[in-house]
Amino acid sequence: MNKHLFPCKQVIVLSKLKHPHLVTLIGAFSEGWSLVYEYLPNGSLHDHLFHKRNSPPLTWKARTRIAAKISSALLFLHTSRSEKIIHGDLKPKNILLDSEFNCKIGDFGIYRLVPEETARCPSFRRKIERIGAFPYMDPEIERTSDLTFKSDVYSFGIIVLQLLAGRFPHGIVKEVRQAVSCEKLASILDTSAGEWPTFVARRLVDLGLQCCELNSCDRPELTPTMVMELEWLHTAEERPVPSFFLCPILQEIMHDPQVAADGFTYEGKALRGWLASGRETSPMTNLKLTHLHLTPNHALRHAIQDWLCQT
16 A cells, blocks of 8 residues: 555545535645545534533434434445445544534545455554554454444444443443343433433334444444434334334334234244243234244335335
């Protein structure tokens, strides 16, 4: 990697990236490799989560909307046609808010382009190793030194948990997992955000913890469907969910609808948990199931995705 040419390439790539939730690159100075971005008057997400500079607390709707916009911007970076980009340093200080509290991601791209020859470069690996202990950094980097798209997913997961809990990142995954296992989800929610709707908090916790799995292959992919679902969450109270989209066990919108022997459709994870506990009866009728096989309900899954797309 030619370190004198690489920043120029970054500037060219970054200047072509246009997305409503990425900070606009205005210019660059060769001295010190400085980049100049647009000014956003409401500071950073970090300021508002931790009440810096007398920043007012963000409501749960604003926080959920911010999670959706971050996911949208990351999906754009990861799937950009010209040159796919890993952010690599996603954190609340790099998420800025405009005058209407719309969020935009900044500080992306500096040396984190995906091309293989760059990723294999020793100097690139050394930079990653130096920031590997950072609380938003993918813990897998300590072992592999490889920055991947799933590294951004991990950072996103930490931020989602912070949006919920309003706490610093150190130890937040363990803390939230413990609260969930003890069925004390409310104990970790940031009350300054207002009264969180239970199904919104549960879905964000579930997503945040999935994104923070230590093994990157266990983390979800960033997909348009995930982005659309997050977009839907902050308008959920304004748009009632059709009852047949809800899992009878969890009473939450289904992502993996599965038909059981009783003819009812359930969220796959919920029903497998029901059966794994030794039960052989229907959660709906309490009658013994004729078999324990599950059948994917593709028609309902597509209907739910189409409905989410209409948000």
